[in-house]
Amino acid sequence: MQSRLRVQGHPIQPMLVTFPYGLFVCATIFDFAQVVGGPALLGEVGYWTVVAALVAAGLTTMAGMVDLWDVPPDRTRRTAISFNLVNAGMAGLFLLSCLVRADAPNRGATAVLLVVELLALAVGGLGVALGARLMRHYEPGRAEPTSFDALRGTGRPRSAAAPRGAAVLGGVDARTVEIVRPRP
Structure with missing residues (x-):
């Protein structure tokens, strides 16, 4: 519904x-x-x-x-x-x-x-x-997270590839985010 x-x-x-x-x-x-x-x-x-x-x-x-x-x-x-x-x-x-x-x-x-x-x-x-x-x-x-996972942006667990202390944005390792620049 x-x-x-x-x-x-x-x-x-x-x-x-x-x-x-x-x-x-x-x-x-x-x-x-x-x-x-x-x-x-x-x-x-x-x-x-x-x-x-x-x-x-x-x-x-x-x-x-x-x-x-x-x-x-x-x-x-x-x-x-x-x-x-x-x-x-x-x-x-x-x-x-x-x-x-x-x-x-x-x-x-x-x-x-x-x-x-x-x-x-x-x-x-x-x-x-x-x-x-x-x-x-x-x-x-x-559903609202019931632990400190809310501080990371989502309730999903930290990526196995992300080392402890790495910045995680919305459950994604910040090092994997690409910046795409517009083509001229």
Whole structure:
């Protein structure tokens, strides 16, 4: 199954999902700083960060729904639906926080709303795990390395011809790379 929405061969939803997650985390940090005694401005910034995250979450959900059309009706479809529902649940908890704060004079957070936001981030952590499972299923060649192989560029082992300490670029011995000059 290939995603319908792609940019240069890469699915869009995994790219988009980073925006609401990052904005929700930033909003929680701003709200935490305001609740522990920071200026009221931090609560206002946290509120508007949640608003921006909710817009990004809406766009991400639409991209996920378009991709859901092509998922075969099996365990993968259940995982994709669970992923989208978990992300919607996280966004719903932040929406609740946002709606409660909308009538406040400075839109600052309270300790109770901060706990709701932390709960929403915990739900979002489950969404990250489900999203990682989907990515491993749909693009198995793009699995992330689990060791220091990522520092070399790929997860492939070092060439037997390359001596220890030789520069390896993307799994290729740097001495074997040729520079081809254009012909006049």
